[in-house]
Every structure is written in structure tokens, then in C-alpha cells.
Amino acid sequence: MNPIVRWIDRGRAEPQLLRAGFFTLLGLIVLFDVFAPRHEPHFFGDNLRGFWAVFGFLGCIALAKFMKGIGHAWLMKPVDFYAKKDEG
Amino acid sequence: MGLVHPVLLFLLGAVLAAVLPVKARRYALVAVPLLAFLSVHGMTEGTYGEATWLGFRLVFAEVDALAIVFLHVFTLMALIGAVYGLHVEDRWQHVSGFLYVAGALGVTLAGDYLTLFVFWELMAFASAFLVFLRRQPESLRAGFRYLLVHTVGGLILLGGIFLRYLETSDLSFGPIPEAQAGLAAYLILIGFALNAAVPPIHAWLPDAYPESTVMGGVFMCAFTTKTAVYVLLRAFPGYEVLAIAGAIMTLYGVGYAIIENDARRILAYHIVSQVGYMVCGIGIGTALAMNGAVAHAYAHILYKALLFMGVGAVLEMAGTTKLTELGGLYKRMPLAMLATVIGGISISGFPFTSGFISKSMIVAGAGEAHRIVLLLMLLLASVGTFLSVGIKLPYFIWFGKDSGVPCQDPPKNMLVAMGIAAFFCFFLGVYPDYLYRLLPFDAEYHPYTAYHFAETCQILGFTGLGFYLLRKKLAPEAKFNLDVDWLYRKGSEQFLRLARGAVSPANDWVSELYRTVGMRVALGLAALSARFDVKAVDGVVDGLAYTVRGAGDGLRRTQTGRLQQYIAMAVAALFAVLALVASH
Numbered sequence: 001m002n003p004i005v006r007w008i009d010r011g012r013a014e015p016q017l018l019r020a021g022f023f024t025l026l027g028l029i030v031l032f033d034v035f036a037p038r039h040e041p042h043f044f045g046d047n048l049r050g051f052w053a054v055f056g057f058l059g060c061i062a063l064a065k066f067m068k069g070i071g072h073a074w075l076m077k078p079v080d081f082y083a084k085k086d087e088g
Numbered sequence: 089m090g091l092v093h094p095v096l097l098f099l100l101g102a103v104l105a106a107v108l109p110v111k112a113r114r115y116a117l118v119a120v121p122l123l124a125f126l127s128v129h130g131m132t133e134g135t136y137g138e139a140t141w142l143g144f145r146l147v148f149a150e151v152d153a154l155a156i157v158f159l160h161v162f163t164l165m166a167l168i169g170a171v172y173g174l175h176v177e178d179r180w181q182h183v184s185g186f187l188y189v190a191g192a193l194g195v196t197l198a199g200d201y202l203t204l205f206v207f208w209e210l211m212a213f214a215s216a217f218l219v220f221l222r223r224q225p226e227s228l229r230a231g232f233r234y235l236l237v238h239t240v241g242g243l244i245l246l247g248g249i250f251l252r253y254l255e256t257s258d259l260s261f262g263p264i265p266e267a268q269a270g271l272a273a274y275l276i277l278i279g280f281a282l283n284a285a286v287p288p289i290h291a292w293l294p295d296a297y298p299e300s301t302v303m304g305g306v307f308m309c310a311f312t313t314k315t316a317v318y319v320l321l322r323a324f325p326g327y328e329v330l331a332i333a334g335a336i337m338t339l340y341g342v343g344y345a346i347i348e349n350d351a352r353r354i355l356a357y358h359i360v361s362q363v364g365y366m367v368c369g370i371g372i373g374t375a376l377a378m379n380g381a382v383a384h385a386y387a388h389i390l391y392k393a394l395l396f397m398g399v400g401a402v403l404e405m406a407g408t409t410k411l412t413e414l415g416g417l418y419k420r421m422p423l424a425m426l427a428t429v430i431g432g433i434s435i436s437g438f439p440f441t442s443g444f445i446s447k448s449m450i451v452a453g454a455g456e457a458h459r460i461v462l463l464l465m466l467l468l469a470s471v472g473t474f475l476s477v478g479i480k481l482p483y484f485i486w487f488g489k490d491s492g493v494p495c496q497d498p499p500k501n502m503l504v505a506m507g508i509a510a511f512f513c514f515f516l517g518v519y520p521d522y523l524y525r526l527l528p529f530d531a532e533y534h535p536y537t538a539y540h541f542a543e544t545c546q547i548l549g550f551t552g553l554g555f556y557l558l559r560k561k562l563a564p565e566a567k568f569n570l571d572v573d574w575l576y577r578k579g580s581e582q583f584l585r586l587a588r589g590a591v592s593p594a595n596d597w598v599s600e601l602y603r604t605v606g607m608r609v610a611l612g613l614a615a616l617s618a619r620f621d622v623k624a625v626d627g628v629v630d631g632l633a634y635t636v637r638g639a640g641d642g643l644r645r646t647q648t649g650r651l652q653q654y655i656a657m658a659v660a661a662l663f664a665v666l667a668l669v670a671s672h
Contacts, residue, residue, distance in 0.1 A: 002422045004418075004422040004423075004425070004426060005418060005419050005422050008418055008487075012487075022552070022553075022556075025549065026549050026550065026553060029542070029545045029546055029549045030546065032538075032541075032542050032545070033542040033543075033545075033546055036538040036539045036541070036542040037538055037539065038539055039537065039539065042455035042456070042458070042460065042463065043455075043460045043463075046539075050546070051546075052467075052542070052543045052546035052547050052550075053546040053547075053549070053550045054550070055467065055468075055471075055546075055547065055550075056471055056546055056547040056548070056549070056550035056551045056554070057550035057551070057553055057554050059467075059468045059471040059472075059551070059554075060471050060472075060475055060550070060551040060553075060554025060555065060558075061554050061557075061558065063342070063343065063346060063468070063471060063472045063475065064346060064475065064554065064558050064561065064562055066343075067343050067344075067346040067347045068346075068347060068561060068562070071347040071565075071567075071569065074570070075347065075569045075570045075571075076347065076565065076567035076568070076569055076570075077567060077568050077569070077570055078567065078568065079566060079567065079568045080568075081568050081570075082568075082577055083226075
């Protein structure tokens with residue numbers, strides 16, 4: 001079997017381990033930010049520790065909710081939306 | 089200049105692709121872009137191929153640092169695309185591909201607006217065939233719409249060029265200061281912006297690219313929008329409208345990508361988004377931001393091609409790119425998976441990939457120029473980028489629930505092409521000086537600082553957390569998303585009325601302009617190009633009417649046959665002009 005497939009299968013067999021690894025990584029990233037030196041901050045967010053973690057998380061939730069919302073309310077149409085009209 | 093004008097190489101390549109038998113053709117397909125790539129390395133700055141024709145000064149090769157970096161990546165990309173398409177037996181795809189590249193290189197080297205316009209149109213016509221040649225009813229329709237939109241865009245550009253000539257009696261292609269910009273400049277700007285897919289004149293891109301051939305998509309994702317970035321860089325640096333439009337583009341593209349179901353359409357919307365970064369950088373206009381736009385164009389061409397190649401392999405091997413019909417393919421196509429994942433982390437700007445060292449230059453440019461709102465918009469767009477193409481796309485194609493679609497890794501040549509692109513994604517990320525040395529403007533930038541690293545890892549990591557929590561809600565849906573192409577697709581009748589009502593008078597107006605200013609002869613070349621436009625608009629309108637009425641394949645073929653004549657005429661005209669120049 002392809003080694004790439006073997007590695008992925010091994011990871012998928014232990015989802016708890018993957019999750020624990022992911023959350024540890026997130027913790028380490030924020031810890032790193034606490035100690036990362038700031039050169040020439042451009043605005044207040046650059047000086048707040050963990051600002052970009054909050055920005056990334058809230059931004060992701062907001063984008064997903066907003067686009068799915070506007071999609072369901074308006075943008076999403078049946079796949080043959082134009083085909084019907086084109087042939088009509 | 090190098091040994092030979094690269095446009096001539098690709099025109100020759102197109103002829104060879106048309107006449108050679110399969111085996112010899114394969115050698116030519118690799119040799120032509122390889123030679124062109126090498127010849128770009130030998131180029132020296134200067135003005136070459138100057139000619140005076142009917143009182144106009146034509147410049148076929150204006151070589152400077154900005155042109156060289158684009159020629160560099162365009163020829164490299166042509167090589168990758170040609171290798172990717174080596175197994176394709178349909179010779180016309182290769183011919184169209186090379187003519188398309190010739191157009192892009194011609195625009196890059198053009199020193200005057202007339203030369204630029206001729207190659208601009210060649211690009212539009214040749215690329216339309218990369219859509220037509222998919223030979224599906226839907227791709228024919230999408231191809232006609234694509235051609236129509238670009239024809240209108242070409243007319244607007246031509247109108248701007250004429251007006252500019254009337255005002256300044258100068259057609260040399262260079263920066264137009266914002267303070268002096270009048271109607272002429274803004275018409276040219278709109279013509280360029282259409283090719284850069286700036287909303288609301290972007291819908292041709294996500295409409296046509298997903299309907300192109302597998303190989304065609306790989307070519308198209310590289311050239312049209314990036315030549316537009318190049319001409320915007322050259323003519324309109326520092327235009328405030330571009331800074332704002334670019335930042336909106338980045339979010340517009342990722343927004344649609346988040347809810348889109350077709351993998352190639354997701355990637356198409358990501359072109360809008362990524363080109364938005366470049367347009368924004370051009371608009372900010374500082375040396376750092378503009379260098380960022382150039383660097384990002386270079387990096388983007390390679391990782392976006394890698395993504396289009398990986399997803400193209402899925403289309404070729406599994407027969408669909410709808411996320412709702414895919415899932416669990418990693419077991420059967422592990423190498424194609426690797427390619428899209430590498431493309432996905434590069435476009436998201438992971439450390440040690442090309443996106444990390446190019447996108448951040450534009451963001452830093454926004455920061456240094458104290459454009460905090462722009463900076464936050466660009467970074468929010470990179471959240472959406474990682475969400476939609478870094479996680480969602482690979483997750484629902486390769487992982488998730490196994491769809492059971494039978495498939496396997498694609499032919500070797502496709503894997504080699506993906507390998508080359510993947511190599512460059514890491515190479516540029518690890519060794520950014522290779523790219524930075526090529527950049528035309530004077531600005532210093534160091535991507536690998538502790539803070540940039542911390543910022544990027546936080547944004548990516550916590551976007552990942554958001555996806556993890558919302559993964560059920562983010563599942564793709566088998567729907568079609570409305571975009572502004574609704575305006576010209578909502579019904580054939582309204583469309584035809586619109587075409588007769590708005591486009592024809594625009595044509596007449598341009599014709600009238602020739603006559604009233606009494607320069608019919610002097611503007612011979614441009615008039616010839618306009619003739620293509622007039623004919624093409626009519627042709628497309630007729631063609632659409634036929635297809636809409638559900639005419640048989642025979643009629644469609646005659647229609648495309650006529651278009652083949654147009655393109656042949658365009659190429660013939662180009663050859664004639666090149667020959668004229670060569671004899672001087």
C-alpha cells in the first residue's frame with residue numbers, strides 16, 4: 001500500500017489522538033505569540049497577545065455563518081436554474 | 089533581448105502543434121516553452137522591435153525588470169501546462185494553449201497600446217477555444233458568454249485607447265498619473281479590470297473556467313488575470329479605486345468559495361480573491377505593496393495551477409468535481425491528493441510555502457501605508473481562503489465519507505507537471521530570495537520574523553478550529569449560486585434585446601468615431617481589430633440564439649467553425665505585422 005495512504009489510515013484510526021495533538025498545537029501557537037517580539041506594530045491589535053487567534057476564529061465563524069445565511073436566503077438555486085431558462 | 093522574441097516561439101509552436109504527428113508533437117510541446125523560459129533568462133533590458141506603421145510607433149518588445157519577472161513565470165507556467173497536457177490527443181487544445189500564451193507574452197512585451205490590443209484580443213479568442221474544446225453543450229454556451237464579455241471589454245479598452253490618442257497623440261504604454269486621468273484612462277482601466285475579474289465585471293471567470301477542458305483550465309487560471317495585473321501595475325499604480333476594489337475582491341471571492349459545491353468553481357472564485365490581493369497592492373502603490381503584487385502573481389500562478397491540475401486530475405479520473413459526489417478519494421489518488429494539499433497550504437500562506445512570502449508582502453505594504461481597514465480585510469480573506477480551499481476542498485474530495493467513486497492516480501505526465509509546481513511552492517517558500525531578486529521595485533522585506541510567524545500560525549490554526557466546530561454546517565450543498573452573470577443570463581430574449589440595444593450602438597459609436605475623426609487609414613490596424621469585435625459580437629449573438637433554440641450539433645460546429653476563421657484572421661494579421669517589423 002502507498003505509504004501516504006498508510007499514514008492517513010493510521011491517523012484516522014485514532015481520532016482522539018489527532019484531536020489532542022491539534023489542541024496542543026493551538027496552545028503552543030498562542031504561547032509562542034505571548035513571547036514573540038513586536039517590531040513596528042501597525043495598530044493596537046499587533047500589541048495584543050493572541051489577537052490573531054481570536055481574529056481567525058471569529059472571522060471563520062462569521063464568514064461561514066454569513067455566507068451560508070445569504071446563500072440559503074438568496075444565492076443558492078437549483079443546479080438547473082439556467083438550463084431551464086436557456087432551453088425555454 | 090534574448091535570442092528570439094518569445095511570441096514568435098509560441099506562434100511557431102502553435103503551427104507545429106497543428107501539423108506534427110503525435111510523437112513529434114510531444115517533443116515540440118516541451119521544447120517550445122523550455123526554449124522560451126531559457127531565452128527569458130538571457131534577456132537584457134531595453135527597447136526592441138520598434139517600427140513605424142501608418143504613422144504609429146509600434147514597440148514589440150519593451151523589456152524591463154517588471155516585464156522580465158512576468159515573462160519568467162509565464163514561460164515556466166507554459167512549460168508546466170504543456171507537460172500536464174502531453175497526453176491530450178486533441179491537437180487543437182495545444183494550438184489554442186500556445187496561441188493563448190503567445191497573446192499573454194505579447195501583451196507583457198508590448199510597448200504601445202496598439203500592439204497590446206492585438207495580443208489582448210488574441211488572448212481572448214485563443215482562450216475561448218480552451219472552453220469550446222470541452223465539446224459539451226454547457227461549455228459551448230459558457231464559451232460564447234466568455235467571448236462576448238471579453239469582446240465588450242476589448243471594445244471598451246479600444247475606445248479608451250482611441251480617446252487617449254485623440255487627447256495626447258501618443259500611444260506608448262506607460263503609467264498614467266491619477267491626477268491626469270480622464271475618461272480615456274478610466275475606459276482603459278475598465279478594460280483591464282474586466283480581465284482582472286474585478287467585481288462586478290468578474291462573473292465571466294467563475295462562469296467559463298469550470299467549463300473549460302482539463303488542460304485548458306490549467307492554462308486559463310494563469311494568464312488572463314495575471315496579464316491584467318501586469319498592465320494595471322504598469323499603467324495605474326497607486327489608484328485609490330484599485331486599493332478598495334482589490335480588498336473587496338479578496339472577500340467576494342472567498343465568500344462564494346465557502347458556499348460553492350463545484351471544486352473547479354471554488355478555485356475560480358479563489359482566482360478572483362487572490363487577484364484581489366494583487367489589485368489592492370497596486371492600488372496602495374508603495375514600492376513594497378507593488379513588489380508584493382508582483383511576487384504574489386508569481387507565487388499564485390504556480391500554486392493555483394497546482395490546484396487546477398490536482399482537481400483537473402479528479403475530473404479526468406473520477407468524472408466529476410462536485411464535492412457532494414466526491415469523498416474518500418485519498419486511497420485511490422494519493423499523489424493527486426498530495427498535490428492539492430500542497431497547493432491548498434500554499435494559497436493559505438503556510439510558513440515555508442510560497443504564499444507565506446508573497447501575500448504577506450502586500451499585507452505588510454498595507455500596514456506600512458497605515459491602511460488598517462485594508463489590512464484587516466486582506467487578513468479576513470486569508471481566513472476564508474484557508475477555510476474554503478485549504479480545508480473544505482481537500483476534506484470533501486479526499487477525506488470525509490467515502491463516495492466509492494472508482495478512480496486512480498492520473499497519467500505520469502500529469503504527475504510530473506504537478507511535481508514541478510509543487511516543488512516551486514516549497515522552493516519559493518524556503519528560498520524567497522530567488523523570487524525577491526527578480527522584483528522590480530526598491531523595497532526590502534523579510535518574511536521570516538517571529539511575529540509574522542506567530543500571526544500566521546494563529547490565523548490558520550484558529551480558522552482550523554472554526555472549521556472543526558462548524559464542519560457539519562459547512563458541508564457542501566448541490567446547489568448553483570447566483571452571481572452577477574444573472575444580468576446577462578436571465579433569459580435569452582432580454583439578453584438579445586440588451587445585446588442589440590447596448591452593444592450594437594457601442595460598435596456603431598466606435599465606427600462613427602473612426603469616420604468623424606478622419607483617421608480611417610491611420611487607424612487601420614485598430615479598425616481591423618474592431619472588425620473582429622463587430623463580427624464576433626454578431627457571431628456570438630447569433631451563436632447563442634442558435635444554441636438557445638436547441639439547434640443540433642451540426643449548427644454548433646458551423647458556428648465554432650466561423651470562430652475558427654476569426655481567430656485565423658487575427659493570427660494572420662499578427663503575422664503580417666510581425667513580418668512588417670522584421671523587414672525594417
